[in-house]
Amino acid sequence: MIRATRVQGQHRWSSPPADTVVLDFDDRHRRRMAMTGTRGLEFLLDLEHAVALRGGDALVLDDGRLIEVVAAPEPLTEIRCNDPQHLVRVAWHLGNRHLPTQIMAKGLRIRRDHVIEAMVKGLGARVIEIEAPFDPEGGAYAEAFHAHAETHSHAHVEAHSHAHAEASSHAHSSHGHAHHDDHGHDDHHHQHDEHCEHDHHGHSHAHDHK
Structure with a gap:
C-alpha cells in the first residue's frame, strides 16, 4: 500500500490534490492509520511523529501526489459573549479546564458538553448548537494533550x-x-x-x- 509520510501545511502547496480525506478532530491527530480518500484512493498514513492536522493541510504520498485534508463537520457549541473582555473571561475558564477551544471573530467554539454549556451560561454568555468543522487553537496543545494521555497511561501501568x-x-x-x-x-x-x-x-x- 502506498504511504503518506510527510505533511504540507496550509497555504504551502498548490498542485491539484489526487484525492481528499475528510477527518474529524480526533482523526486529525494520528501517526499511523489506513485511510481511504473520497475518490477511493487507499493509502497508509505513516508519519515519524503524530501531527495535529488542520483543514487545508496536504499529505504527501511516496510518489509525490498530494491528499488534501478537510476538517469534517461535528456537533459543536458556539459561545457568544457581550464584549471582548467578557470573551476573554469565558475563554480563561475554558482554558482552565483544558478544553480544546476554537477562537472565532465573534465567539468561541467547543465540542458539545452540557456541563460546560451550563457553566458559560452562568458567566452570562449565550450558547448556540451548530454543526461545523472543529479546528481548535494550537496544534501544540493537541500534541501536549496526547503526550500527557500516553504518559499517564504508562505511569498508571507502572x-x-x-x-x-x-x-x-x-x-x-x-x-x-x-x-x-x-x-x-x-x-x-x-x-x-x-x-x-x-x-x-x-x-x-x-x-x-x-
Whole structure:
C-alpha cells in the first residue's frame, strides 16, 4: 500500500490534490492509520511523529501526489459573549479546564458538553448548537494533550505493576515470618516440656492470650 509520510501545511502547496480525506478532530491527530480518500484512493498514513492536522493541510504520498485534508463537520457549541473582555473571561475558564477551544471573530467554539454549556451560561454568555468543522487553537496543545494521555497511561501501568509486586513481596514475607514464628513456638514448647518440671498452667495461659 502506498504511504503518506510527510505533511504540507496550509497555504504551502498548490498542485491539484489526487484525492481528499475528510477527518474529524480526533482523526486529525494520528501517526499511523489506513485511510481511504473520497475518490477511493487507499493509502497508509505513516508519519515519524503524530501531527495535529488542520483543514487545508496536504499529505504527501511516496510518489509525490498530494491528499488534501478537510476538517469534517461535528456537533459543536458556539459561545457568544457581550464584549471582548467578557470573551476573554469565558475563554480563561475554558482554558482552565483544558478544553480544546476554537477562537472565532465573534465567539468561541467547543465540542458539545452540557456541563460546560451550563457553566458559560452562568458567566452570562449565550450558547448556540451548530454543526461545523472543529479546528481548535494550537496544534501544540493537541500534541501536549496526547503526550500527557500516553504518559499517564504508562505511569498508571507502572504504578499498578509496582504495587502488585510490592503486595506480593509483602505477602510472601508475611508468610515466611509466620512460618518462622510457628517453628519458633514449636521449639519453645519442646524445650519447655523437656526441661521444666513445675506446674505449666500459668505459663500456658499466658501463651493463649498472646
